[in-house]
Amino acid sequence: MKTDYRISHQSEQVSRVYDEVLYKQGTYDDALWRWEQCILEKEITLLQTKATPISLLDFACGTGRILTFLENKVNNAVGVDIAEEMLSRARQVVQNARLIKADLTRIDALRGEPFDLVTAFRFFLNAEPVLREEAMAVLFQKLRNQDSLLIFNIHGNLWSHRVFTKIGLWFRGKRLSVSTRREMELLARRHGLEMARWYGFGILPKIAYRVIGSRIAHGIDKILSHIPGMRFISYDLVFVCKKGIVKK
Numbered sequence: 001m002k003t004d005y006r007i008s009h010q011s012e013q014v015s016r017v018y019d020e021v022l023y024k025q026g027t028y029d030d031a032l033w034r035w036e037q038c039i040l041e042k043e044i045t046l047l048q049t050k051a052t053p054i055s056l057l058d059f060a061c062g063t064g065r066i067l068t069f070l071e072n073k074v075n076n077a078v079g080v081d082i083a084e085e086m087l088s089r090a091r092q093v094v095q096n097a098r099l100i101k102a103d104l105t106r107i108d109a110l111r112g113e114p115f116d117l118v119t120a121f122r123f124f125l126n127a128e129p130v131l132r133e134e135a136m137a138v139l140f141q142k143l144r145n146q147d148s149l150l151i152f153n154i155h156g157n158l159w160s161h162r163v164f165t166k167i168g169l170w171f172r173g174k175r176l177s178v179s180t181r182r183e184m185e186l187l188a189r190r191h192g193l194e195m196a197r198w199y200g201f202g203i204l205p206k207i208a209y210r211v212i213g214s215r216i217a218h219g220i221d222k223i224l225s226h227i228p229g230m231r232f233i234s235y236d237l238v239f240v241c242k243k244g245i246v247k248k
């Protein structure tokens with residue numbers, strides 16, 4: 001049975017593996033992260049033409065990966081997470097951002113505080129359907145105005161090399177979380193958000209990063225990411241949403 005996502009990271013071991021194994025230099029996730037950084041930089045530059053000062057909310061901030069990258073590019077940053085174990089790692093690396101331990105879907109620990117930029121990385125893929133809806137509803141409310149951005153990702157597009165892993169695991173009776181751009185677009189839309197643009201990265205299978213080396217594989221994936229249409233079959237999708245469609 002799948003673990004409750006709210007408690008899935010409330011463990012010292014999980015938080016350690018997250019930083020020291022998953023995002024170790026040269027891993028597949030590290031390669032995705034380097035690409036995500038380019039996207040975030042590009043989006044911040046665009047946002048600066050619409051909103052200054054910029055206040056950032058990093059929802060489900062975990063060990064502070066996104067926050068440490070963005071905190072000095074914005075004027076005010078807050079990270080919120082439910083897991084003390086993840087936050088205690090974030091406290092060691094975050095310099096300026098406020099860190100709050102809270103489940104925003106249950107308690108509004110940021111009442112009356114609007115944000116120009118809300119980020120939510122590596123959250124929606126594995127969150128249960130009800131939690132996805134609850135989180136999206138809250139994040140919509142946290143956006144200041146029509147220029148404010150919600151940027152989130154799914155690190156498991158079904159229509160990428162992940163589909164082969166999924167099928168392989170299925171034969172062994174195991175499950176693997178997957179999602180699609182369409183699913184995320186509909187989720188956003190149900191909560192009054194429109195997808196302004198989206199990006200994709202990660203055509204080569206993970207094994208290529210081990211076989212030919214992370215640097216070469218990352219270089220090839222970077223070239224592939226510039227080819228039109230490749231984002232549809234990319235592993236990691238980043239979505240940029242704005243308040244738009246009237247909530248039904």
Ligand SMILES: C[S@@+](CC[C@H](N)C(=O)[O-])C[C@H]1O[C@@H](n2cnc3c(N)ncnc32)[C@H](O)[C@@H]1O
Pocket residue numbers: 005006007009010059060061062063064065066080081082083086102103104105120121122123
């Ligand atoms: C995979 S980690 C992602 C961390 C970070 N966003 C990143 O991309 O590196 C997912 C995080 O979501 C947090 N989380 C799960 N449910 C939550 C909730 N209801 N409210 C806040 N954080 C939550 C977990 O504690 C965990 O730290």
